[in-house]
Amino acid sequence: MKIAVIDYGAGNLPSVERALGGLGADVERATQPEQVKAAHAIVLPGVGHFGAFVAGLRERNLTEPLRDAGKSGVPILGICLGLQAMFSSSEEAPEEYGLGFFSEKVTALPTNVKSPHIGWNQLRRVRESRLLCGVPADGYFYFAHSFAAPGSAAPTVAACDHGVSFAAVIEQENLFGVQFHPEKSGETGVLVLQNFMESLS
Amino acid sequence: MTLARRIIPCLDVDAGRVVKGVEFEGLRDMGDPADLAARYNREGADELVVLDISASNQGRGTFLDTIRRVAEQLNIPLTAGGGIRTMEEGRAVLLAGADKVTVNTAAVRRPELISELSQQFGAQAVVLSLDVKRTNGSWEAYVRGGREATGRDAADWAAEAVNRGAGEILLTSIDRDGTRSGFDCEVTAKIAQTVTVPVIASGGASRFDDFLAVFTAGCADAALAASIFHLDTHSIAELKRFLAAHGVPVRRMENSKTVSRVRSESR
Numbered sequence: 427m428k429i430a431v432i433d434y435g436a437g438n439l440p441s442v443e444r445a446l447g448g449l450g451a452d453v454e455r456a457t458q459p460e461q462v463k464a465a466h467a468i469v470l471p472g473v474g475h476f477g478a479f480v481a482g483l484r485e486r487n488l489t490e491p492l493r494d495a496g497k498s499g500v501p502i503l504g505i506c507l508g509l510q511a512m513f514s515s516s517e518e519a520p521e522e523y524g525l526g527f528f529s530e531k532v533t534a535l536p537t538n539v540k541s542p543h544i545g546w547n548q549l550r551r552v553r554e555s556r557l558l559c560g561v562p563a564d565g566y567f568y569f570a571h572s573f574a575a576p577g578s579a580a581p582t583v584a585a586c587d588h589g590v591s592f593a594a595v596i597e598q599e600n601l602f603g604v605q606f607h608p609e610k611s612g613e614t615g616v617l618v619l620q621n622f623m624e625s626l627s
Numbered sequence: 628m629t630l631a632r633r634i635i636p637c638l639d640v641d642a643g644r645v646v647k648g649v650e651f652e653g654l655r656d657m658g659d660p661a662d663l664a665a666r667y668n669r670e671g672a673d674e675l676v677v678l679d680i681s682a683s684n685q686g687r688g689t690f691l692d693t694i695r696r697v698a699e700q701l702n703i704p705l706t707a708g709g710g711i712r713t714m715e716e717g718r719a720v721l722l723a724g725a726d727k728v729t730v731n732t733a734a735v736r737r738p739e740l741i742s743e744l745s746q747q748f749g750a751q752a753v754v755l756s757l758d759v760k761r762t763n764g765s766w767e768a769y770v771r772g773g774r775e776a777t778g779r780d781a782a783d784w785a786a787e788a789v790n791r792g793a794g795e796i797l798l799t800s801i802d803r804d805g806t807r808s809g810f811d812c813e814v815t816a817k818i819a820q821t822v823t824v825p826v827i828a829s830g831g832a833s834r835f836d837d838f839l840a841v842f843t844a845g846c847a848d849a850a851l852a853a854s855i856f857h858l859d860t861h862s863i864a865e866l867k868r869f870l871a872a873h874g875v876p877v878r879r880m881e882n883s884k885t886v887s888r889v890r891s892e893s894r
Contacts, residue, residue, distance in 0.1 A: 440724055445702065473726075474749035537823070542751045542794045544825050545848065546631040546673055546878045566631055566878040568673075568704060570726070570751040570794075587628050610704045610726065612668075 472507030477519030509603030539589035679709030698724025745792025803831030
């Protein structure tokens with residue numbers, strides 16, 4: 427199974443590639459629209475600024491192929507900023523559009539808590555999750571972000587609280603997203619990536 | 628559901644080896660960075676910090692290689708730095724596999740370095756390394772490995788760095804570093820209450836009680852130590868068991884063990 431890891435020019439890709447490769451995935455770094463069109467599954471990792479992220483996708487002509495892939499049933503896993511880009515827009519760059527798979531808006535974490543939300547946190551399960559299959563209820567995941575999609579967003583299967591309830595894990599048919607970094611979350615993170623890969627077969 | 632307090636081992640690296648400064652003796656070799664990284668990853672460290680303490684410029688290439696070798700061993704976050712002067716050097720550290728880069732002396736000289744790195748890589752990737760020394764009831768920021776005073780109030784500089792886009796503060800008490808007399812909870816609490824980003828306390832760790840104190844009285848979000856972990860005098864698992872028993876939220880490796888069991892049973 428070939429998994430395309432989207433390279434938009436600023437992400438720390440080796441750790442994601444290493445984690446997927448360690449689970450037996452055939453990982454290809456994708457910078458071209460053709461690679462996205464040919465992918466059986468897509469991982470969309472992201473760190474940094476929402477505006478730079480969607481601009482990076484646009485400059486590489488990856489935005490439309492990604493939208494098409496998502497609509498045509500190709501499994502996509504968004505990680506951190508990659509999850510945020512699956513929504514319609516973000517307060518971080520109000521002039522930009524996300525991929526728009528989900529209509530909700532990404533907003534800044536509230537000012538009454540420390541931001542960025544950096545560190546290991548637990549999840550609150552909202553409904554049955556494929557990605558979290560076998561993950562203990564008290565398992566910890568590593569987060570590093572200042573913006574988040576609302577916990578009330580339609581595809582939320584697990585939320586996390588940091589001043590506000592936000593979407594930590596989203597799932598809807600072929601679309602998956604995690605606000606934490608599974609590639610940096612020890613054994614629990616490996617299990618989430620493994621569950622994503624098992625959902626492909 | 629609570630954000631866990633982090634335990635972070637630190638590797639001071641010189642010429643590709645982990646070293647520890649020893650009074651009157653110079654540097655003592657503590658092992659291979661990749662070996663130590665693999666061990667801490669396994670033992671439940673929440674993150675790893677690797678600092679280049681080599682005085683020479685030739686060390687830079689070796690250090691990037693060390694970051695690559697260390698990153699390969701980890702499935703936890705990696706922070707790296709030491710002597711980062713420019714945007715390009717910061718980028719090289721991140722591209723070598725670090726998730727975050729620390730800046731110190733160069734950022735005091737030219738604070739725009741923080742803004743530039745933050746705009747390019749995000750606040751979560753930029754850590755201000757802040758070395759402080761107590762002077763007349765207040766704390767002053769020091770640079771060049773604690774050798775040079777800046778004349779700047781530590782809290783003021785921390786606040787400016789955060790405004791410019793630093794996403795975390797790695798706060799080292801020069802007074803306590805290497806003394807084994809415990810973290811400076813007073814300055815940690817002061818900085819933690821001044822800034823809106825997480826604060827990692829460093830310098831002086833010796834006993835389990837020191838960690839408990841810095842997470843309670845010191846309001847720290849994370850605590851960093853080097854030699855007490857390298858020397859096997861303290862295991863991370865035991866430290867976390869102690870902290871959990873005293874009500875400090877920590878990530879326990881027991882959770883992962885549960886995962887393994889569930890995984891094998893489901894096969």
